[in-house]
Amino acid sequence: MKQKIFVVLFLAAGLVLAVWTGWSNYRYRQQAAQAQARTITFAELAPDPAGGPPQLTSPMAGKPAPNFTLTDLNGRRVALGDLKGKAVVLNFWATWCAPCKIETPWLIDLRNQYAAQGLEVLAVSMDDLDLNDKGKFAQEQQSIARVVAQLHIPYPVLLNGDSISESYGGLDQMPTTFFINRKGVIVAAQIGLSTKNDLEMKMKRALAN
Numbered sequence: 001m002k003q004k005i006f007v008v009l010f011l012a013a014g015l016v017l018a019v020w021t022g023w024s025n026y027r028y029r030q031q032a033a034q035a036q037a038r039t040i041t042f043a044e045l046a047p048d049p050a051g052g053p054p055q056l057t058s059p060m061a062g063k064p065a066p067n068f069t070l071t072d073l074n075g076r077r078v079a080l081g082d083l084k085g086k087a088v089v090l091n092f093w094a095t096w097c098a099p100c101k102i103e104t105p106w107l108i109d110l111r112n113q114y115a116a117q118g119l120e121v122l123a124v125s126m127d128d129l130d131l132n133d134k135g136k137f138a139q140e141q142q143s144i145a146r147v148v149a150q151l152h153i154p155y156p157v158l159l160n161g162d163s164i165s166e167s168y169g170g171l172d173q174m175p176t177t178f179f180i181n182r183k184g185v186i187v188a189a190q191i192g193l194s195t196k197n198d199l200e201m202k203m204k205r206a207l208a209n
Helices: 002-042 098-117 134-151 162-168 196-208
Strands: 044-046 055-057 069-071 077-079 087-093 119-125 176-180 186-191
Touching: 087 098, 087 162, 087 196, 098 119, 098 134, 098 196, 119 196, 176 196, 186 196
Parallel strands: 087 119
Antiparallel strands: 044 055, 069 077, 087 176, 176 186
């Protein structure tokens, strides 16, 4: 009798394991398909105008930049629409992003060079924020402010980038930068770290329109 019970339990355990394995494999395939679909939506290969190899860019290029209002490190509300008539470099970055720290000095130099022509840079922080805990939020904000001070960033740094990331196609790689012309249209996008020359070329494209 005990042997039969043991056999039944063993078979039941095997059945449960088989069902669980099948379900896990199904969920894995489903999640992988969703991730692939999102990647296709988020980025695509585009020809390099300079004749180099194709580059990853966003399908948002050529479309009006979605408007938004975010708060900067000083508590001031900044709306993209307030900068109409200017060329805007919208740079999604994070304090933990090493490539962002390489790129930031280039953005600072180029912003200083072209500001008189009507160029502005907005840095949108993708750092996690606890919006439900004022104490933690204050600490997280201070951490971002420290990095901003270390990098000597002179342009506005906006918080809570997660709240607008989906409207910009979903952001899976940092930095991601959108170049918006004076009419509010995204004329170019850059996913990941590029070069200073490439950034300047795209800024000029935004300024020219």
